[in-house]
Amino acid sequence: MKLTGAEIIWECLLREGVEVVFGYPGGAILPAYDAMTKYPKIHHVLVRHEQGATHMADGYARASGKVGVAIATSGPGATNMVTGIATAMMDSSPIVCITGQVGSKAIGTDAFQETDVTGVTLPITKHNYLVTKPGEIARAIREAFYIAKSGRPGPVLVDITKDAQQLSAEFDWEGAAPRLPGYRPSYHAPASEYARAAELINAAKRPLILAGQGIIKSGTTDAVLQLARVAGIPISTTLLGIGAIPASSPHNLGMMGMHGEAWVNQAIQQADLLIALGMRFDDRVTGNLKTYALNAKKIHVDIDPTEINKNVPVDVALIGDLGEVLAQIQPQVKPAERAEWWDLIKAQRGDAAVRDIQSLPDNGHLYAAHVINDIWRFTRDRDTIVVTDVGQHQMWEAQYYRHEKPRSLITSGGLGTMGFALPAAIGAKFACPDKDVWVVVGDGGFQMTMPELATAEQEKIKVNVAVINNAFLGMVRQWQEFFYDKRYAATPMTGPDFVKLAEAFRLKGLRCDRRSAVKSTVEKTLAEPGTVVIDFVVEKEDTVFPMVPAGADLDKMIRRPKQDVLAESGNDKDWEMPAAQGAPVAPVAAKPARNGRARPAPKPARAAAPRRAKAGRR
Amino acid sequence: MAKHTLIAYVEDVPGVLNRVASLFRRRNFNIDSLTVGRTEQAGVSRLTVVVDATEAGARIVEANLYKLVNVLRVDDLTHKASLMRELALVKVKVTPATRSQVLQLVEVFRARVVDVDEQTLVIEVTGTPEKIVKCELVMRPYGIVEIVRTGAVAMARGHELLSSAPPLVPTENVTGDHAHDTSGISMSV
Numbered sequence: 001m002k003l004t005g006a007e008i009i010w011e012c013l014l015r016e017g018v019e020v021v022f023g024y025p026g027g028a029i030l031p032a033y034d035a036m037t038k039y040p041k042i043h044h045v046l047v048r049h050e051q052g053a054t055h056m057a058d059g060y061a062r063a064s065g066k067v068g069v070a071i072a073t074s075g076p077g078a079t080n081m082v083t084g085i086a087t088a089m090m091d092s093s094p095i096v097c098i099t100g101q102v103g104s105k106a107i108g109t110d111a112f113q114e115t116d117v118t119g120v121t122l123p124i125t126k127h128n129y130l131v132t133k134p135g136e137i138a139r140a141i142r143e144a145f146y147i148a149k150s151g152r153p154g155p156v157l158v159d160i161t162k163d164a165q166q167l168s169a170e171f172d173w174e175g176a177a178p179r180l181p182g183y184r185p186s187y188h189a190p191a192s193e194y195a196r197a198a199e200l201i202n203a204a205k206r207p208l209i210l211a212g213q214g215i216i217k218s219g220t221t222d223a224v225l226q227l228a229r230v231a232g233i234p235i236s237t238t239l240l241g242i243g244a245i246p247a248s249s250p251h252n253l254g255m256m257g258m259h260g261e262a263w264v265n266q267a268i269q270q271a272d273l274l275i276a277l278g279m280r281f282d283d284r285v286t287g288n289l290k291t292y293a294l295n296a297k298k299i300h301v302d303i304d305p306t307e308i309n310k311n312v313p314v315d316v317a318l319i320g321d322l323g324e325v326l327a328q329i330q331p332q333v334k335p336a337e338r339a340e341w342w343d344l345i346k347a348q349r350g351d352a353a354v355r356d357i358q359s360l361p362d363n364g365h366l367y368a369a370h371v372i373n374d375i376w377r378f379t380r381d382r383d384t385i386v387v388t389d390v391g392q393h394q395m396w397e398a399q400y401y402r403h404e405k406p407r408s409l410i411t412s413g414g415l416g417t418m419g420f421a422l423p424a425a426i427g428a429k430f431a432c433p434d435k436d437v438w439v440v441v442g443d444g445g446f447q448m449t450m451p452e453l454a455t456a457e458q459e460k461i462k463v464n465v466a467v468i469n470n471a472f473l474g475m476v477r478q479w480q481e482f483f484y485d486k487r488y489a490a491t492p493m494t495g496p497d498f499v500k501l502a503e504a505f506r507l508k509g510l511r512c513d514r515r516s517a518v519k520s521t522v523e524k525t526l527a528e529p530g531t532v533v534i535d536f537v538v539e540k541e542d543t544v545f546p547m548v549p550a551g552a553d554l555d556k557m558i559r560r561p562k563q564d565v566l567a568e569s570g571n572d573k574d575w576e577m578p579a580a581q582g583a584p585v586a587p588v589a590a591k592p593a594r595n596g597r598a599r600p601a602p603k604p605a606r607a608a609a610p611r612r613a614k615a616g617r618r
Numbered sequence: 619m620a621k622h623t624l625i626a627y628v629e630d631v632p633g634v635l636n637r638v639a640s641l642f643r644r645r646n647f648n649i650d651s652l653t654v655g656r657t658e659q660a661g662v663s664r665l666t667v668v669v670d671a672t673e674a675g676a677r678i679v680e681a682n683l684y685k686l687v688n689v690l691r692v693d694d695l696t697h698k699a700s701l702m703r704e705l706a707l708v709k710v711k712v713t714p715a716t717r718s719q720v721l722q723l724v725e726v727f728r729a730r731v732v733d734v735d736e737q738t739l740v741i742e743v744t745g746t747p748e749k750i751v752k753c754e755l756v757m758r759p760y761g762i763v764e765i766v767r768t769g770a771v772a773m774a775r776g777h778e779l780l781s782s783a784p785p786l787v788p789t790e791n792v793t794g795d796h797a798h799d800t801s802g803i804s805m806s807v
């Protein structure tokens with residue numbers, strides 16, 4: 001069958017099972033857009049910025065496990081995608097980006113809207129293609145999908161010249177099957193390595209599983225839990241691993257790393273064996289590498305050989321699919337309780353059990369931690385995906401929203417891309433129309449990509465946008481507070497009236513500045529048929545605790561100074577999941593709460609903060 | 619840190635050298651030299667890369683090369699019996715007084731004179747990179763006008779590597795997993 005290159009693009013997308021694409025037209029991709037009208041089965045979402053298209057494709061991919069597709073024109077269209085591609089690369093998200101390119105004869109002449117897009121995206125894609133002939137389009141797209149989703153997933157870009165889209169060629173789907181002699185998506189570790197891993201596990205007194213996103217990507221939640229149960233091994237998750245292990249699982253200690261739980265980081269430092277599953281020892285997870293888990297032997301399971309020994313030297317490396325690896329190890333692992341280890345962890349946990357949220361001062365202010373914890377409480381019976389942006393709110397979400405299911409938290413971990421949340425949430429909603437999708441975003445990050453509200457409105461989809469509005473670039477302000485003597489350079493930030501903004505987009509806007517109003521706000525939001533933007537006016541200078549300063553030892557965490565707690569935040573025993581008591585071995589009596597360091601005087605900034613007026617505070 | 623010699627077979631497609639170079643730059647690997655050329659097989663090019671790395675570092679370089687979609691196979695010749703050669707052209711100043719001395723040195727290095735005029739000689743010298751450096755060193759007092767080096771190429775000695783090597787001709791049509799021989803990747807520690 002002879003088709004134009006443009007038609008071949010859509011034929012391929014159809015056959016790859018694509019139902020929705022996110023894109024933005026322009027000259028060099030016009031032939032493809034023109035051909036799109038013949039393919040009504042594929043829904044095209046018109047974004048407001050190509051960065052949004054890539055984040056939507058990314059959010060779609062993370063929510064569904066399928067490949068997300070983004071389309072843009074040459075030059076500025078393609079360069080606008082760079083941030084989204086890099087974001088997907090860092091978090092191993094399978095997306096395929098299709099970009100138009102100037103005519104093949106014009107390549108290299110600095111033609112109008114010509115950019116060397118394969119050159120620009122080379123280091124931030126898993127692979128990329130420049131296609132100059134219509135007959136090569138099908139294979140490039142098939143290979144792109146195959147590469148994007150196999151092995152360690154990642155973004156693949158296909159740059160197609162305008163003439164390749166316009167000219168015709170024989171379309172032969174079968175004949176265009178991937179031919180990738182050098183591509184090795186999967187490896188199989190030798191049997192001897194499985195045995196060594198099992199030996200290490202059986203011999204360990206204080207083993208700990210480090211659960212990463214690989215568990216979500218490989219769908220191995222049950223197998224990991226099984227290993228933990230049989231061998232009595234506690235689990236800690238990375239930021240992207242949240243949801244891989246239910247928060248309510250008695251084996252799940254919580255998140256590790258820079259803003260992880262203090263007792264988790266302490267456990268990592270005490271462990272005699274770390275079993276790293278689909279995680280990559282990011283610096284936000286390890287702190288100072290020189291002092292990281294010195295007592296522990298390390299087993300590293302990852303599908304990507306380049307992750308082995310990259311940051312942390314390991315004793316056994318099992319390169320392969322996590323499901324296969326666990327299936328091999330499992331039968332060789334002896335049942336064990338490891339009661340002593342659990343007792344130690346629980347003792348430390350008791351010690352740290354006065355959680356940050358309970359130490360918030362009662363000054364009538366609304367705290368982000370409360371907002372997030374309350375959203376969780378009031379929505380926990382519903383099937384919810386939360387998409388966060390980057391900053392303090394992201395860490396509070398990780399700490400105070402209890403994720404029970406894989407793919408229920410979508411966040412930019414590796415690249416830390418502000419502006420990610422709203423577009424990624426729109427993508428996630430397309431992937432999972434039956435789920436509630438919440439956006440938790442700072443006032444800074446929201447202002448980066450908020451025009452995508454128009455996309456949500458045009459598409460008539462519902463995402464619930466909780467803007468955690470602290471009138472600061474909060475996370476940067478926090479670093480300035482700690483490490484730059486509170487010189488708040490370029491972090492105080494104003495913004496539009498978010499309620500009016502929502503209304504201007506023909507959407508619903510709500511404002512909430514009291515804890516007691518959070519519940520009704522959430523209820524109103526859920527009752528609304530369309531997208532809602534909520535302006536949660538929170539405490540301006542709040543701090544994410546605990547914190548490992550960048551590069552510091554993992555167990556040297558800064559904790560929140562204990563304050564007089566009460567009233568609105570006070571009676572807060574119920575924030576914690578019952579699971580905390582239901583730990584696998586008999587619970588240990590919690591020691592009286594200590595804070596891990598001398599109690600400093602309350603911070604002048606906070607103590608002096610007057611109760612804010614509701615609106616117009618800036 | 620030591621010198622590691624890696625051989626990478628790559629698909630001969632546009633941009634492949636760029637991908638390799640970009641990888642080395644991005645990962646901050648220290649390239650000593652990189653050469654590329656055709657092989658006995660159509661569509662396959664062969665790279666010789668000499669990197670300065672620890673043993674573990676070399677494994678990471680190897681794994682990263684493998685991760686490039688266009689890289690077919692990687693061999694680390696560092697600990698194998700192998701030949702390494704580099705070629706240099708050295709243009710040296712000569713005077714009637716020094717000409718014979720230089721020619722004597724050319725003999726010592728088993729090099730050849732490939733161009734002569736009244737003021738200079740061009741010497742073609744082949745050997746290990748160390749030998750080339752030596753040659754440069756002893757020519758320097760006479761005045762080196764210019765020097766050009768090809769970078770090292772390497773090959774394993776004997777027949778063993780060849781016979782145990784996975785076929786270069788790739789499996790057609792992949793849909794499932796590859797049953798590739800991954801013996802080249804010794805990632806376990």
Ligand SMILES: Cc1ncc(C[n+]2csc(CCOP(=O)(O)OP(=O)(O)O)c2C)c(N)n1
Nearest residue numbers: 391392393416418442443444445473474475
């Ligand atoms: C695109 C981008 N630019 C800059 C940063 C650096 N950065 C990290 S967190 C942060 C502040 C985020 O502020 P806001 O969105 O208001 O969220 P908050 O921390 O206050 O919750 C900044 C600027 C980033 N991560 N991404």
